[in-house]
Amino acid sequence: MTSHRSDLKGIARRAMVERGLLPDFSAAAMAELAHIQRAATDQQSPLRDLTSLLWASIDNDDSRDLDQLTVAELQPDRSVKILVAIADVDALVTKDSALDAHARHNTTSVYTAGELFPMLPEQLSTDLTSLGEGQDRLAVVVEMVIAEDGAVLRSALFRALVLNHAKLAYNSVAAWLSGTGPAPERISAVSGLEAQLRLQDQVAQRLKARRHQQGALSLETLEPRAVFDGEVLTAVRVDQKNRAKELIEDFMIAANQATASYLKGKGVPSFRRILRSPERWQRIVEVAARWGEPLPGEPDARALETFLVKRRQADPVRFPDLSLAIVKLIGRGEYVLDQSKDRAPEHFGLAVKGYTHSTAPNRRFPDLITQRLVKAALAGTSTPYRPDELKYLAGHCTEKEDDAERVERQLRKSAAALLLESRIGQRFDAIVTGASDKGTWVRLLDPPVEGKLGGITRGLDVGDTVNVELISTNVERGYIDFSRVGA
Known part of the structure; x- marks a missing residue:
């Protein structure tokens, strides 16, 4: 009997090895895992008990490695306090352990049509270090106060105990928010959650609008996903952006900025996620000129954003094709060490300065590094990474992220080749x-x-x-x- 899934799994494992990624955990890592029986607790450090807040997660339908929860509180002056809880993965995965060594080597979970290769064993990432529904969990919380115009007025970081009251999925939440579907069952079942999520949606839209006014790019690339009927590949479908994905994306961008700002304020050398000014800007100018849109001779994010908004309005069906071309021409993001006290490195695509990755420590090693730096700063203890170590890891994480993306891309193409074999x-x-x-x-x-x-x-x-x-x-x-x- 044909098993496309099994075929793709074999291809995925070979592609992992070819790119220098580890498809399996070492015996030492599995031995460490065997000694971890329950989620972490912390009796020593001061923790805020925030389990009564209406925390909820929004992720893919089948995701169980839940890294973040969100909640909102309307303030008397009409500003809104947004809290983002990030799973405290470091509480169970200690620096220089065998589990940490695997995560440090691969630096990311690798998602392929054949198999998921998690950065951390699923007993951790989908259970003991995941912010699963109905479980008390340790978290690092980023608190931000957002003005009515989308400006972040102030932010703070602290450790807390949190509880996920509802595990929600992007597509059903997006349909409900846009008025094209009913409220998901979990939203209706939790008193006050409906109003809570509508408030979050309003604030996310304000954050998004402000970023785009400052030149953040309205890009909409297609993300093909293999669709199976049992073991047989039946289609390749595109995952569309939607309102719920944007809600989480906008909160995570703000939380990442707040985290970078916190570490900078503490004088801690740390990672930054940057996207350099496009080297192929002249080609972007030529692409825009086809539609009669002049762009300046030097890279200008606001001018490019104005062009993208016009094209999306004029031709929404073909806009993802233009987006993909622009993404390729802009180039790739990378991790760098930031030790500066003054000017923060920039992210061209997001139009933000001082940006890091911190909100997905179950899935990305840079986020776990950042979490350790934050926890040390909060506790007033010495920094767990030397600057030279961080500089090496910034380059290593960029390189392995590229390797992982090549594996994912190859498997998308292998799935596509399977689909097209008969055509x-x-x-x-x-x-x-x-x-x-x-x-x-x-x-x-x-x-x-x-x-x-x-x-x-x-x-x-x-x-x-x-x-x-x-x-x-x-x-x-x-x-x-x-x-x-x-x-």
């Missing part, structure tokens, strides 16, 4: 997503899969639209080859 010779509309000395790459508009374009590609660049014919597929390598029609 050799068919023609498709496509958009150019990459053009360099190494080759030219295109993504089909339907199904949303990417492959290499052979034959005559002279004159093509990112953002161009072409008609292509499917020539061959290689499921093992994730290769999909097209030729240009009518070149």
Whole structure:
């Protein structure tokens, strides 16, 4: 019997090894895990008991590695206090332990169509260090007071005991918020949660509006996901952005900024997540010029955002194709060590300065590093990482994140190759997503899969639209080859 899932699992494990990632935990790590029987408690440190607040999680339908909870409190002056609780993973995964060594090596969970390779064993990440519904859990809380115009008036960090009152999913919450679906059962079951989430949604929209006024980019890329019927791959579907995802995204961006600000205020060297000014800005200018939109000669996030907003309004169906082209031209984010006391490094795409990663310590090692730095600063103890160690880890985390993304991308392509195996010779509309000395790459508009374009590609660049014919597929390598029609 055909088992596409099993085939993809084998490919995923081989791709992990090829990229220098560890698909399995060491015997030492599993021995450590065997001694961890329950969630962490802390009798020594001062903890706030915030279990009575209406905390809830919003994540993917099938997610169990829950890293954060949110809650909002309306203030007398119409500002709103937003609290983000982040799972205290460090309480069970100590620095330099065997479990930490695995997390430090891979630096991230790797999500593939064949198999999930968690950064931490699932007994931890989906249970003992997860903010699961109905469980008292230790957390690092980021508290922010947000003005009516979306400005963050002040922020603070502290440790607390929290309780998830409702595990919610993006799609059903988004449908309810936008008025296209009923309130999810868990929202209706918890008194006061409906009003609580509507308040959070209002504040998130204010934060988002303010960031975009300052030049944050309205990008909407497609995220293809393999769909199975049992063990058989049946489709590749795109996960769309929605209001609930934006709610969490906007709160996490604000929490990450507040965390970076806290560490800077304490004089602690720490990670920053940056996106440098685009090297291929001139090509972005050329892409915008096709629609009669002039952009300045030097990189300008606000001008680019104005162009993106116009294009989304003019052609929402094809906007993700433009977004993908712009994302490729802007380049990739990276981790750097920030020891400066004055000017914070910038994130071009988010239009923020002094930004870090702190809100997903079950899934990303940089967030676990940041959590340890925060906890040491809160306790007034010595910093757990030397500056030279942090500098090395910043480069290492960037490199391994790239490796993990290559594995995920290869498996998306392997799944796509499986789906297209029987369609050799068919023609498709496509958009150019990459053009360099190494080759030219295109993504089909339907199904949303990417492959290499052979034959005559002279004159093509990112953002161009072409008609292509499917020539061959290689499921093992994730290769999909097209030729240009009518070149």
